[in-house]
Amino acid sequence: MRPEALKQLVDFVALGVILGLSLFGLYFFRFQIDRQLIITxxxxxxxxxxxxxxxxxxxxxxxxxxxxxxxxxxxxxxILALFLLRV
Incomplete structure (x- = not known):
């Protein structure tokens, strides 16, 4: 694998981890709107x-x-805040 492609892979894995942790947090705090807004x-x-x-x-x-x-x-x-607050 080329070094440039490896850099890109590491960057996008980091983005995936950020998004994954956020989704986990939104699910974990699914009954606490204030914490979901903070996570958002x-x-x-x-x-x-x-x-x-x-x-x-x-x-x-x-x-x-x-x-x-x-x-x-x-x-x-x-958009996520509107969805969470159901305005």
Missing amino acids: VILGFSYVFWGIFHHLHTGTLKLPVVLEYISISALVVF
């Missing part, structure tokens, strides 16, 4: 930091990329 916000920040790290790691970090990660994260957190 932590997931959003983790996704943004992962994206910045990944693009810094691959040398493709630019401002539009960071803004895209922030936008996607904010949208997902907003």
Whole structure:
């Protein structure tokens, strides 16, 4: 396996772990909306930091990329919060 592909694999395994732990936390605290909201916000920040790290790691970090990660994260957190609060 090429070293660049191995770096990508490690990065995406880390993203999978972040998402997996978040899903586990959402399930574990399924009856505690406040903790689910906290996990959702932590997931959003983790996704943004992962994206910045990944693009810094691959040398493709630019401002539009960071803004895209922030936008996607904010949208997902907003949708999950609406779903959790059942507004």
